[in-house]
Amino acid sequence: MLLRRLLGLFSVDMGIDLGTCNTLVCVKGEGIVLNEPSVVAVRKGTNQVLDNGNAVGLIAKEMLGRTPGSITAIRPLKDGVIADFDVTEEMLGYFIRKVHGNRGLAHPRIVIAIPSGITAVEKRAVYNSAERAGARRVYLVEEPKAAGLGAGLPIHEPTASMIVDIGGGTTEVAVMSLSDIAICNSIRVAGxxxxxxxxxxxxxxxxxxxxxxxxxxxxxxxxxxxxxxxxxxxxxxxxxxxxxxxxxxxxxxxxxxxxLKEPVGQIIDVVLRTLEQVEPELAADLVDNGIHVAGGGGLLSGMDEVLAKATGLDVRLVDEPLTCVARGTSDYLDHLDEWRQTIESDQDEY
Ligand SMILES: Nc1ncnc2c1ncn2[C@@H]1O[C@H](COP(=O)(O)OP(=O)(O)OP(=O)(O)O)[C@@H](O)[C@H]1O
Ligand SMILES: [Mg+2]
Missing domain, CATH: 3.90.640.10 (ATPase, substrate binding domain, subdomain 4)
Incomplete structure (x- = not known):
């Protein structure tokens, strides 16, 4: 226990938004310190990351679609979930090392935002990747909660907050109240x-x-x-x-x-479907609180307008939709001790 405390003094705790398109890392007290595409360049037919494991992120994105025969630039996450475990691990490790680099002697505590629908196996993979990359303790938070916090919504209060996070791989629609997700629907349709x-x-x-x-x-x-x-x-x-x-x-x-009519229509449909499932009291709150749109896909011109038209509710794009989830993980870092009970960690029983 004491040793852990001591180690903590020398490490930099981080929050990570592991997205299909972009990975963002923030450090306690410093805000977002890394924002790079979730792309890795590997030698074809292998999981060997080029350039001694350094062909990741911005460097690798430049290669996407332009690589010569023996090299492929891949996105290890697809549709919001991990499609390639080994490569995801390499990528996460690279980002963690890049941020942690020469800052601390010891291992950081890491909060990672994950899509709410991911399976136990996928969670395990995220834990393993972060642990192997040097994390001392790993906490997982559901993306819609992190997005809600990042957007400054009162998700801990007894009133409904609704987030529509349109990312690259998934659109997640969640209604939250009292720190919990009341309803969440996710579709693999997004940017x-x-x-x-x-x-x-x-x-x-x-x-x-x-x-x-x-x-x-x-x-x-x-x-x-x-x-x-x-x-x-x-x-x-x-x-x-x-x-x-x-x-x-x-x-x-x-x-x-x-x-774009079809994907946009599917996003509208999942929002409507979610609203139909909301308990009457929470639905009543939404008349006042409206819907908040986050994620890069939310930046599509007129997306907020079509959602407002379809639902009849107030629809607002959050400030800086692309960094919303990462900023939310940063909030978790600030309150780790206080909120520990409500966050899943790698030391929980499975
Ligand atoms: N101005 C814009 N207009 C429309 N789409 C945009 C705009 N800017 C970014 N995007 C899109 O936003 C998507 C990336 O958003 P974001 O970074 O929130 O996704 P992600 O978190 O990586 O993915 P996911 O949450 O699904 O895992 C991409 O499809 C990108 O093309
Ligand atoms: Mg996202």
Whole structure:
């Protein structure tokens, strides 16, 4: 016990948002210190991370879709869950080492935000990765709770708070009250599916093959969920499917909105479905408290508007939706001793 306390003095506790697209790390008292894509470059057919385990994050994202034959840049998390355990472990280890680096002598305590629907096996994998990367103790918190805290919602109070977190791999919709999740639904439709929908549209309509990064640029540049006063347009480059040669095309906001109709519709549906399951008292609270949208997908132009229209409730995009969950894990770090009972840790029984 004493030894643990002593070790604590020399270590830096961290909060991690392990996302499908982006991983963010914050350190107690310092805020967000790392924000990098969840991407790893490996030698094809192996789990061997290139560059002595350092081809991770920003460096690896540059390689995505542009790698020569023997190298692949992979995203070890897919649809909000760990698709490749070994590579996730390598990636998490790299980020933890990068942050912890030469700061402390001892092992940190780490709070990790995980999707609320993950299985016991997947939880175990997260624990193992963090432990192997040098964590002294690992705590897991559900993403919607972390998002709620990060957004400054009163999730500990006896009133309903509702978060719609539209990430890269999953959209999680949760209603919380008294530190607990009352209802949570998660679908594997979020920002990545929007990119896929755009890539498919370009193929169908323009016979143009585009890569995932180009699709994302189109979404951010001209994509929307509801009409804009002035529809922007954008030049897109890719490979012609018939001639096989590189070529350009120009797309406008209206056609991309049409292409995004399906994923956006699925997100609206899960929000409506969740509202239908809410107890009447909590539903009554939501009339006053409204819905808060977090996650990078929430930045899609007009997403808040379509949700407000469909639900009839007040819908607000939280401040800095991309860092909301990470900031929430930081809140957990600040209150670890106080909230310990409500957080799962690697020393709990399974
Ligand atoms: N301005 C924008 N407009 C539309 N989408 C955006 C914008 N900025 C970022 N995104 C999208 O947000 C998604 C990433 O969001 P976020 O970082 O919250 O996901 P994540 O936490 O990594 O994923 P998950 O929570 O599903 O594991 C990507 O699909 C990205 O393209
Ligand atoms: Mg997320």
């Amino acid at each position: 990545d599916n929007m990119d896929d929908a755009i890539a498919n549209f370009m193929k169908r309509t323009y016979n143009l093959m585009i890569g995932p990064q180009t699709a994302e640029r189109i979404k951010i540049g001209v994509g929307s969920a509801s009409p804009r006063a002035e529809e922007p347009s954008m030049e897109v480059k890719g490979r012609d499917m018939i001639s096989g040669l590189p070529r350009k095309a120009v797309v406008n906001g209206e056609e991309i909105r049409e292409a």
